[in-house]
Amino acid sequence: MSQEKIETIIELRGIINQFGKQRIHDGVNLDIHRGEVLGLVGGSGSGKSVLVNTILGLNTPWAGSVHFQGLDIPKLSPKQMLEIQKSWGVLFQHGALFSGLTVSENIQLPMVEHSKISSRLMKELADIKLKLVGLPIDAGAKFPSELSGGMIKRASLARALALDPLILFLDEPTAGLDPISAAAFDDLILFLKETLNLTVVIITHDLDSLVRICDRIAVLIDKNIIVGTMGELMKNKHPWIQDYFHGPRMRAAQDTNKREAL
Amino acid sequence: MAKTSKFIELQPDNNLLNVGIMGDWIMENASVLESLLTDLDIEIEQYDSIRMHCNGLENIDTSGAWMLYQKFSQYEERGLRASFEGFKDVHFKFIKTIQTLDKQPCPECMRDRSFYGAMERLGGLTVKGVSHLGEALGFYGRIAETFFRSIRSPSHMRISSIIRHVQEAGINALPIVAMMAFLIAIVLAYQGATQLQKFGAEIFTINLTAISVLREMGVLLTAILVAGRSGSSFAAEIGVMKLNDEVDALKTLGIDPFEVLVLPRIIALVIALPLMAFLANMFGLAGGALMSITVLDIPLNRYFDQILGAVSMNDFLVGMIKAPIFAFIIASVGTFRGMQVTGSAESVGRLTTIAVVQSIFLVILADAFFSILFAKMGI
Numbered sequence: 252m253s254q255e256k257i258e259t260i261i262e263l264r265g266i267i268n269q270f271g272k273q274r275i276h277d278g279v280n281l282d283i284h285r286g287e288v289l290g291l292v293g294g295s296g297s298g299k300s301v302l303v304n305t306i307l308g309l310n311t312p313w314a315g316s317v318h319f320q321g322l323d324i325p326k327l328s329p330k331q332m333l334e335i336q337k338s339w340g341v342l343f344q345h346g347a348l349f350s351g352l353t354v355s356e357n358i359q360l361p362m363v364e365h366s367k368i369s370s371r372l373m374k375e376l377a378d379i380k381l382k383l384v385g386l387p388i389d390a391g392a393k394f395p396s397e398l399s400g401g402m403i404k405r406a407s408l409a410r411a412l413a414l415d416p417l418i419l420f421l422d423e424p425t426a427g428l429d430p431i432s433a434a435a436f437d438d439l440i441l442f443l444k445e446t447l448n449l450t451v452v453i454i455t456h457d458l459d460s461l462v463r464i465c466d467r468i469a470v471l472i473d474k475n476i477i478v479g480t481m482g483e484l485m486k487n488k489h490p491w492i493q494d495y496f497h498g499p500r501m502r503a504a505q506d507t508n509k510r511e512a513l
Numbered sequence: 514m515a516k517t518s519k520f521i522e523l524q525p526d527n528n529l530l531n532v533g534i535m536g537d538w539i540m541e542n543a544s545v546l547e548s549l550l551t552d553l554d555i556e557i558e559q560y561d562s563i564r565m566h567c568n569g570l571e572n573i574d575t576s577g578a579w580m581l582y583q584k585f586s587q588y589e590e591r592g593l594r595a596s597f598e599g600f601k602d603v604h605f606k607f608i609k610t611i612q613t614l615d616k617q618p619c620p621e622c623m624r625d626r627s628f629y630g631a632m633e634r635l636g637g638l639t640v641k642g643v644s645h646l647g648e649a650l651g652f653y654g655r656i657a658e659t660f661f662r663s664i665r666s667p668s669h670m671r672i673s674s675i676i677r678h679v680q681e682a683g684i685n686a687l688p689i690v691a692m693m694a695f696l697i698a699i700v701l702a703y704q705g706a707t708q709l710q711k712f713g714a715e716i717f718t719i720n721l722t723a724i725s726v727l728r729e730m731g732v733l734l735t736a737i738l739v740a741g742r743s744g745s746s747f748a749a750e751i752g753v754m755k756l757n758d759e760v761d762a763l764k765t766l767g768i769d770p771f772e773v774l775v776l777p778r779i780i781a782l783v784i785a786l787p788l789m790a791f792l793a794n795m796f797g798l799a800g801g802a803l804m805s806i807t808v809l810d811i812p813l814n815r816y817f818d819q820i821l822g823a824v825s826m827n828d829f830l831v832g833m834i835k836a837p838i839f840a841f842i843i844a845s846v847g848t849f850r851g852m853q854v855t856g857s858a859e860s861v862g863r864l865t866t867i868a869v870v871q872s873i874f875l876v877i878l879a880d881a882f883f884s885i886l887f888a889k890m891g892i
């Protein structure tokens with residue numbers, strides 16, 4: 252990665268978000284590079300989900316600009332927006348599977364809407380995506396209400412992958428997964444990044460994932476963002492960052508990762 | 514017969530078909546690729562081996578990898594000698610993964626469509642029908658039980674909740690109810706007047722309007738309006754709470770959902786609907802008055818004399834007695850259907866519709882029953 256030229260695919264400048272009198276972001280700047288896994292961390296309620304929604308165009312910022320591959324997101328026509336949205340995959344914090352459709356139909360829905368391939372191929376691709384995220388094939392025929400919490404996460408990831416996006420936004424993908432599945436999830440993200448050159452923005456409270464898969468980490472703190480690699484952030488003097496990156500859980504996570512690397 | 518395109522290049526070599534795979538094999542091009550591969554199926558018949566050259570392949574994703582892999586295994590199955598070459602490492606790794614995933618066992622879940630299958634489904638429907646009946650009985654039983662429990666210990670009566678629903682289902686709907694009754698009375702009076710004029714009996718228009726408003730129209734139309742307005746919102750509110758597991762959450766907190774969700778709505782509507790019906794009656798009479806002054810040229814004092822002569826207390830009571838019963842029908846059907854919601858957002862929509870249609874139907878049925886009953890009793 253390091254020898255390749257760094258290409259910025261998403262650029263946030265001076266983002267201000269405000270709900271009523273409560274200001275969430277106060278001039279956030281952030282560059283997301285192609286092919287990286289960027290971790291987004293911060294305390295609960297620090298505005299991680301809101302920031303991702305801002306990038307996705309679901310939330311119009313009070314001030315500031317969002318550029319995706321040089322295009323100014325809030326100023327795009329609906330048609331241009333649609334073109335861009337096809338190259339995004341989103342896993343929402345609460346899954347957001349369509350409750351009236353089976354899992355397999357959920358995965359096929361973006362294909363039905365945006366591509367002209369035959370329905371047989373759609374079905375096959377949906378199956379392969381189910382397997383890719385580690386769901387049994389018979390889960391495809393189930394409705395979201397019949398799934399466990401962890402299965403919902405996987406099914407939503409499969410849907411996010413439906414159109415083979417360039418960039419994947421994951422809002423707490425491993426929350427609610429058992430440690431083995433969470434590790435498998437990390438493996439999958441690494442695999443996709445490596446083979447498909449996927450860019451991934453991942454909101455997570457899972458320190459193991461953070462250590463294992465993230466190239467850089469963005470910390471949302473005091474309504475602003477501090478970005479760096481794990482090593483850089485460890486040296487940062489901000490008390491919250493100190494607590495976060497030197498807490499006992501973080502040490503444990505790093506130890507595991509080191510042991511695995513050996 | 515060498516064919517070329519942006520993605521595929523065919524170069525026959527005796528019995529061997531060389532296929533150059535090029536460009537971006539990604540989702541965006543998937544439909545083109547699919548039809549190219551279908552064409553290849555026909556082409557391949559004349560050869561006994563195929564070699565895919567992937568040096569020119571630039572990008573690949575799940576859809577491209579799957580199509581390539583699947584063609585490859587299809588040809589192998591047909592007894593062709595198939596081979597790949599020139600893959601980039603990452604692409605090869607990806608195809609490999611697809612292959613391992615595909616080899617995973619896949620349980621076949623077939624539906625039995627035979628005669629026995631049909632019988633089984635018929636039996637299933639019967640059981641479902643019977644259990645629905647049981648469910649409804651159970652629901653009304655629970656309402657009764659919760660009601661008597663609340664009466665014995667009033668702390669179980671959710672007064673603030675009842676007040677909120679009286680406000681939402683009743684007070685907020687008063688303007689539309691008044692308006693509707695006023696207009697209906699005008700319609701009735703107008704139609705009555707044109708017919709009765711032929712006999713020179715215009716004055717009886719007043720009797721007609723007053724009696725039909727007080728006995729039937731006021732309460733019936735109010736009930737239908739409330740069924741559409743509150744029956745649907747009861748079903749949808751409770752339905753969404755069920756979807757979000759809020760109803761289960763109440764149970765685990767030791768709070769009876771019937772006590773906090775169902776009973777307050779029923780009691781509130783039983784209180785509100787009679788008030789609304791009363792208002793509807795008054796505005797209906799006002800509508801009649803307006804018509805008699807403007808169309809029939811009968812002054813207000815003669816209008817009231819006529820009404821007092823024509824209408825007895827019984828007519829008023831016959832109308833009003835129906836109001837709480839209609840209210841009970843609407844509220845219980847709405848909450849019952851709401852509690853039946855499971856699974857999907859679609860089921861909220863479906864059961865809300867059922868709640869409205871069914872409560873209107875039952876209200877009209879009950880009204881017909883009352884008409885016959887009162888006629889037999891001679892009231």
Ligand SMILES: Nc1ncnc2c1ncn2[C@@H]1O[C@H](COP(=O)(O)OP(=O)(O)OP(=O)(O)O)[C@@H](O)[C@H]1O
Pocket residue numbers: 270275293294295296297298299300301302344
């Ligand atoms: N639509 C909204 N209206 C008003 N306030 C909102 C809205 N959405 C989010 N907020 C507020 O913005 C803040 C940030 O919310 P956000 O959902 O981004 O938190 P988060 O960082 O994702 O937290 P968590 O890790 O718990 O998911 C919160 O204080 C929340 O109350």
Ligand SMILES: [Mg+2]
Pocket residue numbers: 299300301344422
């Ligand atoms: Mg969040």
